[in-house]
Amino acid sequence: MDTLSKAKLAMDTVIRIKVVPGHHRLLQEAEERINRAFMVFRSIEQACSRFDVNSELMRACRETGRPVPISPRLFEPLKFALAMAEVTDGAFDPTVGLAQEELGFNRHYLTGETARSTADRLASFRDIVLNERDRTLFLRTPLVIDLGAVAKGFAIDLAASELKDFAGFMIDAGGDLYAGGLNERGELWQVGIRHPIYKHSCLQTLDISNQSICTSGGYERKSPLMKGVHHIIDPKSRRSPNEWISCSIIAPFAMMADAFSTAAFLMNAENGERLIEQAGISGIMMSSNFRIVNVGGI
Template sequence: MKKRILGALCALILLIAVILSSCASTEPRSASFQSMDTLMTVKVYGGDKDLCDRLQQRVTELDALLDATDENSDIYQLNQNGKADVSNDTAALLERSLQLSEKLDPAFDITIYPAVKAWGFTTGDYRIPDDDELKQLAAKIDDTAVQSDNNTYTLPAGVMLDLGAVAKGYAADQCDAILKEGHADAAVLNLGGTVKLYGKKPDGKRFSVGVADPDNPAGYFGYLSCEDGVVATSGGYERYFERDGKRYIHILDPATAKPVENGIQSVTICCDDGTAADALSTALFVMGLDKATAYYRAHPDFDFIILTDDHSVYLTEGVYDEFTLCDGYDFHLKKVDR
């Protein structure tokens, strides 16, 4: 009888342990930290207990390498000296960025940094360059001038790099590898305008990603239901200044070195590749609606959500049925077919 009671007691203890373990696995571990000039939040379900720390460490490492304003970074040294030996991470992202630039030419170019500086977007000391200065700046925007020999990169005089349009996406790709190595069940990483989704929620449901309302960036005008991939948004509301009633946004057209003015408020890209998602969100913003739509139809590996000034929302067929407009918004949803 004692053996039976002991056996039943052991079975009960084991059952409680399993239930508690199961309940614990549904509760995510999370962390928030500042990196790449924004607040980031990582939320991880299951896997190794130190995953949040490892994710934060990896993003922070990349920020230290890629920040053009950090005197110790690879990019700063390359910009200042015109030549530098860079880390494997920096070299990998530079090569990928140049490949993307070739595909997205002329709407995406990583040598736009002198123009970004001239407008004051790196320091907050905003100014409007005159036409002659803009022509000179635009003439220096040419990433075909970037030379490399293994991890040694060389820039011509006056050419400088800015990887801000792809750094978060690259970080998202690197975090994906860490989540796999750490046996995570699921994760959602908000890297400041670039959201990395990994797996499904423990209840089997997909994640909902909010798309920011440019008139109220703390809120959302809609939600996208998705899993496994990256959702990256670029918008003129993120950084801008106003002069004489006119708004100048931080997204510049490489062809003119001027802030983009084409009726688009934001571009959200959904795809499996974080680096590509980041680059595409900037490039399609620069392209404008018609050229962005044409590019989408020629390249089937991504989807987009484009919000225009007249509050029309253009959604490609891959995300149209997965998007929900928030209550109180009378935006017009328009489907973009292949």
Template sequence: MVAVKYLLLILLFTTGCAQAPQQTNNKYHETRMLMGTIVNIDVCRNEHEQEDIQKSYQRVWERLEEISWRMNVFDEKSEVTQINNSNGNTVSIQEDTYYVLQRSMEFFKQTSGAFDITVWPLIKLWKQAAKNNRFPSQEELINVKKGIGLDKVELLEGNQVRLKNKETKVDLGGIAKGYAVDEAARIFREEGIDNFFIDAGGDIYVGGMNCRGQLWRIGVRDPRDKSKIFNVVEVSNAAVTTSGNYEQYYDIQGERFSHIIDPITGYPQKEVVSATVIAPDALNADSLSTALAVLGAMRGTKLINTFDYSHASIIMIKQDDGTIKNFKSNFYGNYQKNK
């Protein structure tokens, strides 16, 4: 289930700044390699405020670096690793990590288990299967699945957590990046910066308007040809995130499998090639786009339609004849530029 998003290339990209007729603000741009991906941040501000912008960038990068190591399943010093190595003992963690775990449990319930941060052992199993070029055995899948499920994670008072099953391991890769993007947006607003573009490897959040005073325009890539744009959405103060199997996959005995694992079946999801979600914040968009890739077109679209106009989605599936069919939620048309 939980997408290995920290390895995804950029799935969405801005097309708006280059096409508007008149620039009203200067664009400031900085890039860092964080959370296993490229993070691009644009800020639109008056040229006389450059010094303030540099201070704001510094605060943002420091915060992202903190989240990057503390919620990273690959970092031996991270709080995620401490949890995974706890052997059933209680672990004290920072308030923000605890918050992300809480929200993960909410999404687990909301998506009927499609979003599940305990899927990490299944991800490792399929990675090893690809490395060995052999499919996991039924026995391996059954044994690994014994530790899957957020009912095996206990959140206690005082920012403490305990894993109730020794086989259970957590991975925040499908939600931490969205949280980090939201933290960056929060800091910019605290600094009085309202117009900005944050892209953490395809997890995008845009604040206010672009540098020409227009809505930000985000291009959704065509899963059949990454160099082409399938369509464009216009957003402000919203997040846009895509999950899919066309950028990353497992190759086993000549067959290609999605890197997104269904925590219920234990197998890679097959139907969805791309699931894009628009939401009020990146944490929601990040988690829901992953869940939609697991739920599939019908159930995924039905889930998004339970929200108000602030949520929208487009799910693309590959049909038996190789053609792509897309499913749009009720409010997707409100954002779509090229209808």
């Protein structure tokens, strides 16, 4: 069966999209839909990037003490991030942006420009108020919101909606992915989860359809300013947790898999595993002593 594949750079990673149209006459439409899917990633980046001082997110973060109207492409991932913060009692907290800036995670991947913000170091997710009716954001104190644990998953889900009518498709955004339908052989998509230590090996291989797999780990993005710190930062200690090396989540939606992989990584083993099981999803985690833990029926 014919397939169509394209790749573009967005959101600090290479986005790869593969479509199985299901019929030769749908090839042209597949290309148009793939281009629309890439446009989704650009629009979410423009709305949610912490690294662009002109993004909708960073413009809103400069407004304190008054309600600011925001677009659905910022409102929805922020709403989900705040719900995760509530569920985890602040272990997952989107106001960790200032701590990330201070640890050197503030350089734009395209321009090289660095973001430097003035904010309240004691701010938490409880200082953010979203008004569902008016779709406004209200900040009680100056803070920096980081949506790195939800925005890419949200973009993947919106891009998947552009491709859902085809026989099959795969969206891979730097290892975070969604597989829809069946592959070109009419089979489930076979997906390998990268081993966090041996980068050319797989930790585990899964056959999936209409599911997402997202991974959080501290083995790639290291702080240029502090040894032993990576980009996943505990909002309370302002340091990186070290109980897990990687945490991969399998879920029906990419934003869910994205957020839960980060949340479980930030929590201790007992709480992280409970979080995954209570959500009815699955996880594959590697502990700091290289033990592989399967959660939720994998």
